[in-house]
Amino acid sequence: MATILVTGGTGTLGRPLIDRLLEDGHDVRSLSRRPHTGTERPRLRSYAVDLRDGTGLAEALAGVDTVVHCATAPTGGDTEAAGRLLDAARRAGVRHLLYISIVGVDRVPLRYYRTKLAVERLIADSGVGWTVLRTTQFHDLVLQLVKAGARSPVLPVPPGVRVQPVEVREVADRLAELAAGAPAGRVPDMGGPEVLTARDLARATLTAGGRRRLLLPVWLPGAAAAALRRGGNLTPEHAEGLRTYAEFLAERAG
Numbered sequence: 001m002a003t004i005l006v007t008g009g010t011g012t013l014g015r016p017l018i019d020r021l022l023e024d025g026h027d028v029r030s031l032s033r034r035p036h037t038g039t040e041r042p043r044l045r046s047y048a049v050d051l052r053d054g055t056g057l058a059e060a061l062a063g064v065d066t067v068v069h070c071a072t073a074p075t076g077g078d079t080e081a082a083g084r085l086l087d088a089a090r091r092a093g094v095r096h097l098l099y100i101s102i103v104g105v106d107r108v109p110l111r112y113y114r115t116k117l118a119v120e121r122l123i124a125d126s127g128v129g130w131t132v133l134r135t136t137q138f139h140d141l142v143l144q145l146v147k148a149g150a151r152s153p154v155l156p157v158p159p160g161v162r163v164q165p166v167e168v169r170e171v172a173d174r175l176a177e178l179a180a181g182a183p184a185g186r187v188p189d190m191g192g193p194e195v196l197t198a199r200d201l202a203r204a205t206l207t208a209g210g211r212r213r214l215l216l217p218v219w220l221p222g223a224a225a226a227a228l229r230r231g232g233n234l235t236p237e238h239a240e241g242l243r244t245y246a247e248f249l250a251e252r253a254g
Contacts, residue, residue: 004179005029005064007051007085008071012140013100016172017068018044024176031060032071051081054088061092066179068098069123074112082119086126096183098175099123101134103164103189107232110224120186129183135171136164136191136235139248146205155206156218157199160229164236165201166192167243174240192241195234201245208249 004021008014009030021028027043033050047060051071061067067089072078089097105117123130142165149155174190196204199215206213220228227233 001025001027002065002180003027003029003063004066004068005031005060006068006070007031008069009046010034011070012138013168013172013175014070016169017070017175020169020172020176021179024180026180029060029064031057051084052077054084057084057088058092061088061094064089064092064094066096066098067094068100068175068179070100072116076115078115079118079122082122086122086128089128090126094128096129096131096179097123097126098131098133098179100171100175101132102233103134103136103191103235104227104233105134108224108227124185131178131181131184132186133171133175133178134186134189134235136166136189136233138168138171139165139192139243139245140168141165142201142245143205143249143252146202147209149202150206150209150211150213153213154216155202155213157202157215158220158225158228159199159217161198161220161225162195162228162231162234163198163201164191164195164234164239165245165248166190166241167248170241170243189235189238190240191235191238193239193244195236196245204246204249208253 004026006014006018009018010032018028018030022043030046031049034048049056049060101116101120105113120132202215
C-alpha cells in the first residue's frame with residue numbers, strides 16, 4: 001500500500017476518492033484550504049494548505065508516494081498552484097503525480113479549459129512521473145448549472161450543445177486504480193454512458209425536482225460555443241461510465 005495525498009480532498013471528487021483509497025488500504029492525506037471534517041478515520045490525515053501560497057505544503061508531502069491533484073479554482077490561479085505543487089513534489093521525492101483534467105481542453109477554447117491544458121503541459125514537463133485522466137462533466141455539475149438557470153421562470157437552453165455526464169464516484173474509482181499504479185502519461189479519456197442534449201438534461205432535471213420552467217433556446221455565439229456544438233467536449237468512443245444521469249437524479253430524489 002502507498003501513502004497518497006489528494007489535493008482538493010474536501011471537494012466533489014476529492015471526498016469519494018479519499019473514501020475509495022481508504023477502502024483499498026492506502027494511507028491517505030487530504031489537502032484543502034479547510035481541514036477534512038467528519039468522522040475520524042484511521043489512515044486519514046488532514047492538512048489545511050492553500051496552494052495559492054503553499055504554506056505547510058512541504059510537511060504535507062513528506063513521505064508521500066503519489067499525489068492526486070484534484071484541487072481547482074475556476075476563478076483563476078490553477079497554473080501557479082500547480083507549479084508550486086510540482087516544485088514541492090520534486091523536493092519531497094514524490095514518484096507519481098496524477099492529474100484530473102477535462103475532455104476537450106485542447107478543442108474547446110474556454111479560458112478555464114486553456115488553463116487546464118496549461119497545467120497538463122506543466123506536469124508533463126516537470127520531471128515528476130505523471131498521469132493525466134480527462135473526463136467529461138460530472139452529473140453534479142450539470143445539476144448545479146440547471147438549478148442555477150432555473151431560478152428564473154425562463155430557463156435558457158443552448159441549441160446544438162450536447163453533454164456526456166459521468167458519475168463522480170466512477171471517476172474516483174478510476175483515479176484510485178491509476179494512483180495505485182505506475183506513471184502512465186495521458187491515459188484514455190473517460191466519459192459517461194450517454195450523450196444528451198442540453199434541452200434533454202434541463203427537462204430531466206426539472207421533472208425530477210418537480211419544477212416547471214419555460215425552456216428558451218438561446219444561440220451562443222463565439223468559437224467556444226461552436227466547438228461545443230461540434231462535440232469537442234464529448235468522447236463517445238470512451239463511454240466508460242455506467243450510471244446514467246436519470247439514475248443520478250433518482251438517487252437524489254430518493
